[in-house]
Amino acid sequence: MKIYLFYFLSILAIYSALMVVISKKPVHTVLYLTLTMFCIAGHYVLLNAQFLAVVHVIVYAGAIMVLFLFTVMLLNLNNEGEFRKSALVRIAAVVAGGLLMITLVAALKQTDILQTTDPTLTQIGLVKNLGKVLYRDYLLPFEASSILFLSAMVGAVLLGKKD
Amino acid sequence: MDSININDYLLFCTLMFVIGVVGVLVKRNALAIFMSIELMLNSINLLLAAFSVYMNDPAGQIFVFFIMVVAAAEVAIGLAILVMVYRYTHSVDIHLLNRLKW
Numbered sequence: 699m700k701i702y703l704f705y706f707l708s709i710l711a712i713y714s715a716l717m718v719v720i721s722k723k724p725v726h727t728v729l730y731l732t733l734t735m736f737c738i739a740g741h742y743v744l745l746n747a748q749f750l751a752v753v754h755v756i757v758y759a760g761a762i763m764v765l766f767l768f769t770v771m772l773l774n775l776n777n778e779g780e781f782r783k784s785a786l787v788r789i790a791a792v793v794a795g796g797l798l799m800i801t802l803v804a805a806l807k808q809t810d811i812l813q814t815t816d817p818t819l820t821q822i823g824l825v826k827n828l829g830k831v832l833y834r835d836y837l838l839p840f841e842a843s844s845i846l847f848l849s850a851m852v853g854a855v856l857l858g859k860k861d
Numbered sequence: 862m863d864s865i866n867i868n869d870y871l872l873f874c875t876l877m878f879v880i881g882v883v884g885v886l887v888k889r890n891a892l893a894i895f896m897s898i899e900l901m902l903n904s905i906n907l908l909l910a911a912f913s914v915y916m917n918d919p920a921g922q923i924f925v926f927f928i929m930v931v932a933a934a935e936v937a938i939g940l941a942i943l944v945m946v947y948r949y950t951h952s953v954d955i956h957l958l959n960r961l962k963w
Contacts, residue, residue: 704865708873715877715900719884724892731896738903744865745914750925757929762899762936769940770892773947781889781954791886799879806871811915822919823910831919832926843930850934857941 703744711737724775725767732763747823870911877904891946891953895939902932 714733721727735758742751782788821827832840877900884897906925913921943953950957 701865704869708869712873712876712880715880718893718896718900719880719887724890727893727896731899734900735903738907741907742910745910747910747914747922750910750922753926753929757933758899758903762933765936765940766892766896769943772944773892773953775890775892775953781956783887783889788887791883794886795879795883798882799875802875802879803872806868806875811867820914820917822917823914823922828919828922828926832923835920836923836927839927843927846931846934850937854937854941857938857945 700744703740707737707740707744711741724770728763728766728770731766732759735759735763742823745823746820749823749825749828867911867915870908874904874908874911877901877907889954889956891943891955891958894955895936895943899932899936902928 711734714730714737717730718727718734721730739751739754742754881897881901881904884900885894888894888897906928909921910925913919947953
């Protein structure tokens with residue numbers, strides 16, 4: 699059952715990721731990207747990483763996609779029409795991407811991954827266990843990330859302000 | 862055999878990463894390029910979480926969490942810059958930004 703879910707989510711994610719690249723209207727691109735994000739959240743649930751699944755849905759599907767959607771609508775990009783690169787550049791880009799994929803797959807095929815545990819029994823992705831690790835071993839980076847957020851917020855306000 | 866192999870995750874994430882790379886190379890709309898970068902970031906995140914689960918090491922999932930934090934900050938700043946660029950050039954076409962080259 700699990701493996702069918704994996705293939706279903708993977709194929710849906712690949713399809714919507716392709717549509718992100720293919721589709722012409724920016725709003726459609728954002729909506730397909732949201733679908734991809736939900737598929738990836740499903741993958742996190744499948745990995746029993748529940749904390750990451752919840753954070754992913756809240757941060758990506760909730761905050762970042764809304765931000766993208768707002769920007770698309772604010773800039774009124776939908777009626778502008780697609781400006782495209784020349785056919786030569788596009789073909790070269792796809793060929794380069796395909797070569798990169800072949801290289802990566804060939805490199806990863808060689809690796810011999812030793813599997814230490816049965817992934818269906820793991821409990822590390824639960825909020826309780828992950829919270830313990832986060833607040834015990836990674837407290838300083840966690841606090842530093844709050845400063846990063848503060849500076850990002852100040853920077854965004856400063857940039858978005860009208861002169 | 863009913864369990865998912867880690868190689869399946871490797872293949873899936875590689876495919877999605879390459880789609881993101883192609884998106885960056887193909888598109889001229891700065892917003893679409895930004896979204897392709899998000900796609901690449903997410904494929905790497907998923908792979909990191911998968912390895913963390915298969916190796917039974919929580920550090921990988923903590924790193925995914927921090928990458929998400931940084932990505933959220935990056936998106937906020939990036940979209941603010943994009944809006945500012947649009948205000949000056951009235952377009953998000955990256956070909957109009959070639960004056961930043963030198």
